[in-house]
Amino acid sequence: MKNIFPGGLIERILKKTGTPVYIYSSEKILENLEAYKRSFSDLNPLFCYAMKANSNGAVARLLAQNGAGADVVSGGELHRALCAGFDPRTIIFSGVGKTDEEMSYALRAGILFINVESFEELKALERVAARLKMRAEVSVRINPDIDPHTHKFITTGKIGTKFGVAFKEARELYAFAHASRHLAPVGIHFHLGSQIDSPKPYEKALVVVAKFIRRLGTDGIKLKYLDIGGGWGVREGFDMLPPALLAGTVGPLVESLGLALILEPGRSLVAAAGALAVKTLYRKKSGLKNYIITDGAMNDLIRPAFYGAKHPVRPLVKRPGKAARFDIAGPVCESGDFLAQDVSLPTPSRGDILLILSAGAYGFSMSSQYNSRPRAAEVLLTGTNSWRLIRERETYQDLTAKEK
């Protein structure tokens, strides 16, 4: 992977911002979006960026300005998407537990459609729409019972997970929506999971979903949108898999259906575009283990602790000498607090910067203030030599601001 974090520029940034700080490359994000657009040019789909991957307004705005829509899963994300300037008619709302207030917000904002995930939710949406004297455009999230062969916490398209509804029940949901004055069934949706490294699971899902769409057609229900979710693979330390691989597989299946295609990429657009810069505080040994203790911790980047994710580590300055093996841990009082384990590096000096790579997705957006650590700052590289602070580092005052 090309180095998108030039040492000189990063050093200048860190002098101003301090550490820990998330740094994202706008060029890389746009390169990823363009790769999707190019690969899918025949189908001209709507790419609804999954805001949960990185919901910073500047990142979202960049994608909105370049023709992406947004996939949101909470009222908060909808608020962020609207603030970032996404056209409401390019926003879709997914998730298993939307409240009445969130559904009402989405309807009043005029979003494209709501992905519903249970019969009770559909009925609740009907009541909300009736109260607003509106007709809610809906899509049903199918659980096609397909294993995407990924981490179990990010597997969503299997029966037994909380997501979506099985085909049999989905047919009832569509019939209910079709008969209602306050609902209009316009789409169908599935999302199989995340970090999927083959087009096969999508292909399998599309084959059964296509059959179901045809059956709906014979029930007199004609849909407009086919939303195949996100999840396209990008491994830590690598670029995303070529989206042409996905387009080549799903294209022929989708074309024959004549529906407008929607994708919900999150990670693949932003993961490789981001790094978390942390500073070496101390080196220590514990038995046979060598530790580098940094000022960044699991509250800043929880993926290594939570999913066993292996983010590559790159020292900003290469020290001479033989490499040794290190665990890189933060100051949080938990043995699970590590950013990387068993990585090979020349021993860094105190104060040396380490870049934790592939941290543009589910990094800051999953961060917390655990151990009362103010959340990190965020920076966007805007050109080869230019950058912008896009979120200030939180302060101690921020930690207590809402407390009474």
Ligand code: LLP
């Ligand atoms: N659409 C829906 C309905 C989703 O639930 C998700 C992710 C996406 C799209 C985007 O998937 P992506 O393209 O980013 O794979 N925190 C985990 C990932 C959780 C993904 C949840 N849903 C991680 O850090 O690996």
